[in-house]
Amino acid sequence: MIGSELLRRAVRAGLIGGVAIVYLALVGMVEKFEARHLVSDWLNLGKLLLALPPLLAGYLATRPRVESGQLVRPARGPAVTAGLVSGVLTGGVAALWLAFVHLFPPGAVRNIFIAVSPKLLDIMTFGRGLAVGVVLWVVVGAGLGALGAAYRTLPERAGRPLSVGLATTLMLALLQRIIPPLLYNLNLDSTWLYSTSFGGLTPVGAVVVFVVATALPALWMVRGQAVRQRVTQLPPARRRVFDVSRLLLLAVVLAVVPRLLGSALSEVLGEIGVYLLMGLGLNIVVGYAGLLDLGYVAFFATGAYLTALFTGAHLVTSLGAVASPSFILHLDFYPAVPLVILLAAFVGLLIGAPVLRLRGDYLAIVTLGFGEIARVLLTSSWLQKFTGGPQGLRDITDAHIGGVGFRDPQPFYYLVLAFCALAVFVSVRLADSRVGRAWSAMREDELAAEAMGISTVKYKLLAFAMGAAVGCLSGTLFAVQIGSLTPDSFTILVSITALAIVVVGGMGSIRGVLVGTVLLIGLPGVLDEFEEYRLLVYGAALIVVMVLRPQGLIPNIRRMRELQEEEVAQDQWLKEEAPAVTVGGGGAS
């Protein structure tokens, strides 16, 4: 009925899916996410999380396969059967685990795995006891697995709009804290869309959103080509008007957003902006020049502490008295910023110069070492006179224009927006400049670039300096935003967060960095449940993106070709092994 190869993959995907469910339960996500309602009280995030593994297992088990150079898709019948098998296995593993846990007296498992609470077990058995729970797991798992596989067999013109529709509905449900106040500020009624008692979408709202979000892309698939053609065929003058008005529209939207969202969410926007700056800076070093910098937090700290020391701040001495640091200027914010940028660029050179000749991975570790040195020095009693030691600096002078301070979230948003616009502009111009081309040449092949007359020493130093200059701005803004600094804000995790933003978004792609920041910083910002699992998810995202989609979500075209070339350019003798490697990689995900 279904081929043995397909069956093998279905079993494998099913077992992995089951392990994933057990993992999600043990790590505490299921219980935590149960409290977030998505659609009235019908669907919550915890249940969705439990439904994903069987769905994905069915979907991944039926992946088209390369067979002697040809892409082979399983037919609908066998595919659905395979999905069914993998779904049953996923549900089966979860059920087995539940039964196993129930063997022990209540509390015994919890002494080791702290997440296994009675409430979790209640959720996992759907509140109906072990026996019913086990049966439900197998049956529902089978259904979801078959669904995942069936989705695979849909033709593209049905599948694409459907996925857009589902994704949009999910997105709107997740943005439940953002959209209602927005609609309220626009004097629109939101009660039909968002349930006031649960927080998620109302059932009617969910259906409406899903239908609209499915119909629009379906329409676009039919008519989109024609519309796009008309725009590209516009006369240049008209085209320009079109482009400019698009930009203006974007500017207007960006300008009114904090007014519509209110103070609490503007703070999230501010945080996104700070990390966006950091991502853009790191993108220059990692994405453009291909130098993996794991100590990027050093520049973040440089920007923050220098801004504090240049514009004025206080520290607490070891005796508990408030005092001025041993070095302090009381400059205005605006003259201080260029100074900070210059000094940070210099620090970039200082860090860059000794490591120029190092190979990529050693460079990464050395910069990591620099980042840690920076943090330990900030904490040490030795430099306490300047940095305030573990207590850090406080009462940092606020930046202002005409008496309006920037510490409040809404004005701060505009400051961040201005800096981000500047950084985006610099990044775009750099990418297309002679320097940017030299960087990409160097990134692709250092020896070849050198042979073409590119001074790799000069361009590497330039990359470090530019990256430091852009990255320090995020520190500057951070100092303005929170008004007090402690070394705890400058750990290696900041470097890794910035790296995750760049990698997930797509190395070398400005739009990618933007999307990466919104996803990785914005989502935990608006949904408190994510906050706790933020770094866990970053870690997983780094692995998954690198294994499945190394070019990132929104790839830089040239960079993508490089990565694919590497795949193509495998040695001939490895050719027989290569497909096995790819299959193994996909299955493990």
Next chain:
Amino acid sequence: MTEQSGGSVETAVRPRAAVLAERFPIHRVALVAVAVLVTFGVVTGSWKTIAQGGVSGAGWRTFVVLGIDQGSIYALIALGYSLVYGILLMINFAHGEVFMSGAFASYFVAQSLDSKGLLTRDPIPSLVLLFLTAILVSMSVAILLERVAYRPLRNAPRLVPLITAIGASLFLQYTFSGFFGSDAKGYPSVKALEGTIDVGGFPVSRTQALTIIAAIAMMIGLSLFIARTRTGKAMRAVAEDKEIASLMGININRVVVTTFAIGGVLAGVAGVLFALTFSEVDSFMGFVPGIKAFTAAVLGGIGSVSGAAIGGLILGVAESIGPVLLLTGIHVPATNQLRDVVAFTILVLVLVFRPGGILGTGEPDKA
């Protein structure tokens, strides 16, 4: 290298500034400046400290023993980095978490043994059980890591597996804190390991003695394994040349998995020793020892067993003695806070000046 050979031919025509710039390129000038500064700092700092005589002879001896003890643990972890690097030319950034997982797993066993009083009554079987648990768990984590995060990327550009390794490190840290709680857990103490013995004037606690002996035993065992067994021979062949080795009928995947497994075994042993020494485990304990062990591996020359041992010892002693020796004399307060700075500075200096390690050739590029 290229600057030198190209420069000498055309010197007559070039302006002097250009010739100078070519002969003394900026990175080399920077390197020399750093070297001079460091040497100056080390010499004056130590001289002042010794001249002032603020630390007694017994104090120094304690520091040395502490350093050797720490160094043995670093050496054990370093071997994991070294072996993997020798074969795959990749830095297994998550190796610190392999070490952590072993220590963590043995904590639960130690706790239950302690609650039954077995840890005091039958210390030796209990310790063996602790080591076995840690070894098993660390080994499984290492093998899983290779399978999920590294094998699919065997042929990717070099930075790609490094990025997944960073991701894996983060993932493991937060998985453990999600599973078992993020608070530090007190590791039960073993009565039989309390007390100090005097070895030629050096005060050595029993835990330290166990650590040092266990580390030496593991390293001898590993050397024998690599030198004598068939698998060891295959590992050496793969490290030499992966492609030729595979042509000779060696199963590369099996050798790679074995390498990760051995690294896991050593890390597991190191995990228990570390937990016994510091009486505490938490899910983030692997990160800093991991980086330091990597430093040790590079210091001794990455890819060699004796190198990891020597690197570990040097690093351990340097970070134990270094801050006191170099900084007390120039009146830096609270020198012990700067331990990590010493270690990381050594890391940076070694990678910059002798990326091939002390025993190595000084040639940075092995590939």
